[in-house]
Amino acid sequence: MNCQTVQHKILSLADPRHVPEALLTHVAECPGCRAWAEQVARLEGLLEQLPVPPAPNDKKSQLIDELTREGATATLLVAPPRSRSTGSGATTLRMFFQRNATLIGGLAAALLLALGAWWSFSGKNGQPNITASTPNHPFLEEMVEFNVALAKADTPAKKLQVIGMGATNISSQARSLSRVVGPEDLQAIARWFDSVVKAELLRQAEKLSPQAMTPKELKDEFGALAAKLGTTATETEKMLNEVSPEAKPALQRIVDTARDGQKKLADLARAKGV
């Protein structure tokens, strides 16, 4: 128990002049708390000595008379007796609405919420609505986009750009899933990255004839792809210290593939004379 706790407990005692045993041990040994307890006890004693004017004997009956006399504030708060014979139906209804505005407003809000919930969660045939279940898979969409972009790429240069993006997306997926999926799943992603870099990127880079682009375009294209692979390797390498030991081999494979691809692209660029 620290000093602050002890002092709060003393302050909350009904009579702080009588400190219980549980607190006494600390108070006896702590000069600060002892001084505090003494001060609070003195204050309690002084409060007792403050003069309080005595109430007159008939004060209570005077107060009751004041509260119950005709026209007093207290009587206004009492609802007047309801009479069926006085006022029209509309007036009665209006008075009812006025008196119960909060309750009616609350009921209306609850009704609206219930309608909203029913509308959101039920289809035309009472089936669960689509928005309530399986979300779309962004990575699946990316890979379909990757295939569609490859189908539209009609030159090796365009294919290279598309494949570079595809490789980046796959490595990014590996990093984002590295803490949530098992090592087998991560190995699958590393294998895909390997295929895309080796079987697609480097193969297309080899196919690229020097006539397809100017030497500067070729140099820029290879440079951009090598830079992308370099960034992939660096970013994935950074994650190696943040993942479980089981996840490391897959990420290391991505790092190695990216570094190897970077080196081979540089070699290819040299071989093509750029």
Added chain:
Amino acid sequence: LIVARVLLLLVTFAALATWAGAQAPPAPLTAAEQAKLFKLDRALLDNLINQSIDLADADNPLKRAEECRKTSLTLGNYLERAAKDEQDPDRVAELADLLGKVVREGLTHNLELGKQLFPPGSPDAARLNAVREHAATDLDALKNTIPEGKIADNAKVKAALARLAELKAALAK
């Protein structure tokens, strides 16, 4: 008057909330959702990566159209599985839309390019035409793979299948 004000305020608030909800982008996936979807789609993703290697190697519109048809067939198989085994209308609609994308943007694009490239009556033109007819038949057959009931009656699935039917009609022209 008070009640009318409260009701007006609530209706306005509900309308605004509905509008704002419709504008908001879909919430990002949680880690658990990412992991679940990855496991669910791992085999399909594996197929798509392998097909991307073949697509990268395809060096003319005919080969690319043939590869696109293979990709659409793969997506169709998974769509059928989602409809029959998983009974998941969202996934059926998602896969139908992805399949539509492959046919509309990949296959049709290469069919048009091939039409311009291969002379009418040439073997390549005939093969290209066969790809077009097969793709149209595939799309037609797809709606028969959706079982009656929960999946077929789902509004999102109906809309996705209607888009595929339009695509099939365009292919058949």
